[in-house]
Amino acid sequence: MSLSYKPNEMMTIAAARALRNDDVCFVGIGAPSAACNLARLTHAPQITLIYESGTIATKPNVLPLSIGDGELCDTALTTVSVPEMFRYWLQGGRMTVGFLGGAQIDRFANLNTTVVGDYHNPKVRLPGGGGAPEIATNCREIFIIMAMGKRAFVDKLPFITSMGHGPTGRERRALGVASKGPTRLITDYCIFEPDPETQEMTVVSIHPGATREEIIENCGWTPTFAASVAETRAPDALELEVLRDIQARTKAAHGG
Amino acid sequence: MAKFLDLASAVEEMVHDGDVLAMEGFTHLIPFAAGHEIIRQKRRDLTLIRMTPDLIYDQMIGMGCASKLIFSWGGNPGVGSTHRIRDAVENQWPRPLAIEEHSHAAMANAYEAGAANLPFAMLRGYIGVDLPKVNPQIRKITCPYTGEELATVPAIRPDVGIVHALRADREGNVLLEGITGCQKEVVLASKRTIVTVEEVVDDLRASSPNSVILPSWTVGAVVVVPGGSHPSYAHGYYKRDNSFYIAWDKVSRERDTFLAWMEENVMSKGPDAFAVHANGGAA
Structure with missing residues (x-):
């Protein structure tokens, strides 16, 4: 019997599966935080989750609304200052993976969370980069979680807030950056990975029920499909139960 | 030694039109009452x-206090936009707002x-991104030992x-615990300070000899405002x-x-309005 679930749940569960038990993960707020904690509560109980507020090896019982909720500090192994977090722990090369979201992404997994339109005369002013510009280059690899749509998956970014593989896919190496950059992009329809030659994010797995047509329809560039495309394993009962539990606890806690 | 003042007197004495003002607290301990x-x-x-300008600067900018904002992430965390900051940047309301934008790592x-009395900071950052193209304050240096840029x-x-x-003792020594952000650095970097x-207690009850304590002589004014960081x-x-x-x-x-x-909640109220929040989350 198949379980019923939402595309958003499939996305979070597929993202959680990308994380390993021995990862040290710099966690972005929102969807990345849900995926990282789902991993911790299912297959990766020993994963080290780190938030930029300075909380190291935190085990929140409810998902934080902000990057610095007290829950993160109360359940952390230790909490360090923000300068120390960025200098010793992120720049120091301690993170195996950084987990990011974004407002806009291009085919080389560069992200924009800064501005739509001209920077000095913006059409839409977005929050900005926060920790992302340095997370993107100082973590050993980057996972990205984002729901698809033509306004989010764009052919050309108005602004590069954090570098994926660069505007042509070659800049990372040219700039002497040794880390891998985005190795996986998890969406509500499918999973992308960079092509080993071009670094273009390429569809390698399609979620059950989603189609190639839908992926093309919701992508601002013409997406490339890998020679062999897998079907993403559907969520199992435990994954759905744990995800829904933590989301219910979170909603109750933030409702006030 | 720090002076104990009431909030109105401390702001009157320390904060002047045209000042460069940093009010820190990384999600935790944001000084809303002072704002x-x-x-x-x-x-x-x-x-x-x-x-993170957060709601405190959304409020101050929306009320016309600022002509420039230096920041690294300007949203309502987990919720969406800081609408008053956006209105100032996009529509110059209530007045134009110049911005100088960085990354978190750079600002930290x-x-x-x-705090270290150095003229600049360096970091392995801003690689392959557009911010240095629009912020001329972001520059480069070559390492004299390795040649790395x-x-x-x-x-x-x-x-x-x-x-x-969290609290001060009667001499004005100040204790911070939990997420301490950049608060120690801000106090040590600033010409004048309000905490x-x-x-105020007889004994700071620091939970560890490594708790963050700012000695009284590093602090300008100490002001008691129970609940003073709500909604932080x-x-x-x-x-x-x-x-x-x-x-919000x-x-x-x-x-x-x-x-x-x-x-209703700021102009016609005083700092004592925060007291109601002081034990709000104690349960």
Whole structure:
């Protein structure tokens, strides 16, 4: 019997599966935080989750609304200052993976969370980069979680807030950056990975029920499909139960 | 030695029109009561510095206190936009707002450089991104030992630094625990400082010899404002009021609802209005 679930749940569960038990993960707020904690509560109980507020090896019982909720500090192994977090722990090369979201992404997994339109005369002013510009280059690899749509998956970014593989896919190496950059992009329809030659994010797995047509329809560039495309394993009962539990606890806690 | 003052006197004495002002607290211990007092005293032309402007600068900018904002992430965390900051940047309301934008890593380094009495900070950052194209303060330096190119930003040396802390003792020594952000750095980098606290006690009750304590002689003024960081929070006193952050989205979206809220909750109130929150999250 198949379980019923939402595309958003499939996305979070597929993202959680990308994380390993021995990862040290710099966690972005929102969807990345849900995926990282789902991993911790299912297959990766020993994963080290780190938030930029300075909380190291935190085990929140409810998902934080902000990057610095007290829950993160109360359940952390230790909490360090923000300068120390960025200098010793992120720049120091301690993170195996950084987990990011974004407002806009291009085919080389560069992200924009800064501005739509001209920077000095913006059409839409977005929050900005926060920790992302340095997370993107100082973590050993980057996972990205984002729901698809033509306004989010764009052919050309108005602004590069954090570098994926660069505007042509070659800049990372040219700039002497040794880390891998985005190795996986998890969406509500499918999973992308960079092509080993071009670094273009390429569809390698399609979620059950989603189609190639839908992926093309919701992508601002013409997406490339890998020679062999897998079907993403559907969520199992435990994954759905744990995800829904933590989301219910979170909603109750933030409702006030 | 720190002086114990009431909030109105501390702001009157320390914060002047045109000042460069940093009010820190990384989600935790944001000095909202002090921000409200600055709004009530109608300070103008401030250059406001904060990594995350948060609702405190949304309110101050919406009320016309600032002409420039230096920041690294300007949203309502987990909720969406800071609408008053957006209105100032996109529509120049209530007045134009110049921005100087950085990354978190750069600002954290810049505060540390300020505290360390250095002229600039360097970091392995801003690689392959567009911010250096629009912020001329982001520059480069070549390592004299390895030849590696590194990013630089100027040290932050505010005229005034304001933070909220857990408590002070009767000599004015100040304790911070929990998420301590850049608060120590801000206090040590600033020319003048105000620290608001939840309470004054005989014994600081630091939970570890490594707790963050700012000695009295590094602090300008200590002001007791119980609940003074609401809707942010104070570790061990009250929790972050996440429902307030969610509700702020609607309050701040339109100018008239924002102004009405500010009139009712800030302009016609005083610092004692925060006391009701002081034990709000203690349960």
